[in-house]
Amino acid sequence: MLEERIGWGSRQLDFSRVVHALGTERLIPRTMEKVAHLSLKRSVVAIVIIAVTLIPIFAGMGMITSRSDDEMWMPEGDPLKDAWMVVDEEFCKYDYSTILVQSDDIRTPEIMEAMEKIEESVMDVPGVVEVTGINNFLSEIHRDKKKLEKQITAITEYERESFVTDDYTASLIIIKSDTEIDEKLVQEIDDAVLFVETPGDATFRHAGFSTLFSQMDSMMEESRTETMLISLVLVFAILFSFFRGFVRIMLAFAPVLFAIIYTFGTMGILGIPFTPLTIMIGTILIGVGTDYSVHFISRYSEEKEKGYDTRAALHTTTLTVGVAIMTAAITTIFGFLALTTMSLVPVQDFGRLAAVGLIYAAFFTPVIVSLGIIVYERVIRSGSRLLVGLRRGV
Numbered sequence: 001m002l003e004e005r006i007g008w009g010s011r012q013l014d015f016s017r018v019v020h021a022l023g024t025e026r027l028i029p030r031t032m033e034k035v036a037h038l039s040l041k042r043s044v045v046a047i048v049i050i051a052v053t054l055i056p057i058f059a060g061m062g063m064i065t066s067r068s069d070d071e072m073w074m075p076e077g078d079p080l081k082d083a084w085m086v087v088d089e090e091f092c093k094y095d096y097s098t099i100l101v102q103s104d105d106i107r108t109p110e111i112m113e114a115m116e117k118i119e120e121s122v123m124d125v126p127g128v129v130e131v132t133g134i135n136n137f138l139s140e141i142h143r144d145k146k147k148l149e150k151q152i153t154a155i156t157e158y159e160r161e162s163f164v165t166d167d168y169t170a171s172l173i174i175i176k177s178d179t180e181i182d183e184k185l186v187q188e189i190d191d192a193v194l195f196v197e198t199p200g201d202a203t204f205r206h207a208g209f210s211t212l213f214s215q216m217d218s219m220m221e222e223s224r225t226e227t228m229l230i231s232l233v234l235v236f237a238i239l240f241s242f243f244r245g246f247v248r249i250m251l252a253f254a255p256v257l258f259a260i261i262y263t264f265g266t267m268g269i270l271g272i273p274f275t276p277l278t279i280m281i282g283t284i285l286i287g288v289g290t291d292y293s294v295h296f297i298s299r300y301s302e303e304k305e306k307g308y309d310t311r312a313a314l315h316t317t318t319l320t321v322g323v324a325i326m327t328a329a330i331t332t333i334f335g336f337l338a339l340t341t342m343s344l345v346p347v348q349d350f351g352r353l354a355a356v357g358l359i360y361a362a363f364f365t366p367v368i369v370s371l372g373i374i375v376y377e378r379v380i381r382s383g384s385r386l387l388v389g390l391r392r393g394v
Contacts, residue, residue, distance in 0.1 A: 028326050029319065032366070036318040039370040040311050046367060050258075057265030064264060066220055067273040075345050094129070095181045097210045099173040099193060103202035106134075106164065106171045107149050110199040112141045115173060118204060121192040127179035128189070134163040134171050181210035183218075216276070224279040228260075231286040239290070247376060248297055255368040256289035259360035266356050275346040281353050288332070289361035292325045296365050300373070310377055314370045322366045329362035 038046050099118065103111060112135045119131040135141065137155045142148045152160065152168075164171045175181075175189065190206050198204050232253075239249045260282050272278065299321040303313035336358070339351030 028323050028330075032318055032322040032326060035322065035363070035366050036315050036370075039318070039367045040314055040374070043371055043374055046371060050367075054261075056269065057262050060265035060268030061261070063268035063271075065273045067275055075343055075348075078343075093178070095177045095179070095210065097175045097177070097181050097186070097189065097206065097208040099175065099189075100205045100207045101133075101171040101173065101202060102169060102205075103199075105168050106202065107152055107168050108145060108199070109141055109143050109148060111202050112138070112148065114196060114198045114202070114204070115171070116141070117196045118193055118198075119173060121196050122173075122175060122189055125185070125188045125192050127177045127181075127185055128175060129178050130176040131173060132163075132176075133173040134160070137163075181208075186211050220274055220276065220279050224274065224282065227280075228282045228286065231283045235286055235290050239294070242294070243297075251297060251369050251372045252290055252293040254372055255293050255361060255364035256286055258364045258368055259285050259289050259357055262360045262364075263353060263357040267353055270352075272349045272353060275349065277346045277350040278353055281350070281357055284354060285357045285361055288358065289365070292329070292361055292365040293369060295321050295325060296369050300369070310373060314366075314373065318366045318370065325365055326362050329358045333358050 099122075101111065101115060106112075115133045115135045119133055119135075122128055122131050134152065134155070137159060138148075138151050142151060152164070162172075163174075177185065179185065186206065193204055193206060196204075236249065236253070239252055243249055243252070263281060263285065267278070267281075296317060300313050300317045303316050304310070306313075308316065333355040336351045336354035339354075340348045342348060342351075
């Protein structure tokens, strides 16, 4: 054996002295002891702290933006990005978009006239300085299709190929703007196109990178909400089959909801936008955070079955399962933080947000569940006393 050859024998690596010297062996248990003290002995203080911190968190949620452009992927200071920014600012004074016209044959008077009307409608949109289509190269639009075909054929090959396909089934209307073609301008151009009555045998679609990025922003918003709702419904169904009680299900969900709210708030405060990656944070926290809550509630139930009162059971649960949850969260956090070493900015943001979200989930699990159980039992006791008083009065 290699160990015998080098003289190690049955020796094993022992880091206990290093861990003991640094004091890390008791770091998490001590932290959870303080968490237990806060949630069980200073419940009112804990509620006030959460209520006060929610103010900047909600403000941060209102500052979240969405990004889906090419520039977001490259880090600040990257030579290629800096070079592109110089080109964009100094040499690209205009933004461009296009309207795609498709039909079996676009060389009809009706389609040409519709293109002309669309150009006039789009020119009324603020920021649009020029709209060009194949119809601009025609001196007039002949009502006779054969004469119209000859007109288009007479256009120089270079100009014709810039606006129509060889089989004449598609054509472009090019839009030139002196402002950035953002989501608002895209919508205004779409409205201008819809305003014009077009032939039934042709389609007119606003197409281009600006439209695509605008569509991606709206898709991200829809997908984020949709995936989170689907996750909540599925998790709710699984929890119902496990707990069979609405209160326990809400106790399992509450820490996750707080973790999501605080993560989104932190996201806005730090200026991290929604990207195709960061929109997944909510769904990830629902999946991971719910596991923490289930473990905590299950251990609490076991302690209650042993005959311990509520506070004693919660204290024991926090110092046992709470420590395990925090330890597991820390290992996962460092895994996500490894993503921050990548050069792509959205991947870095995803790693940071996932780590922050897991910290919130691990912290809120013992705090929110403990506070929820204490408040619930107080309400039950108050309700029972009220019922007893009413019965005696009767």
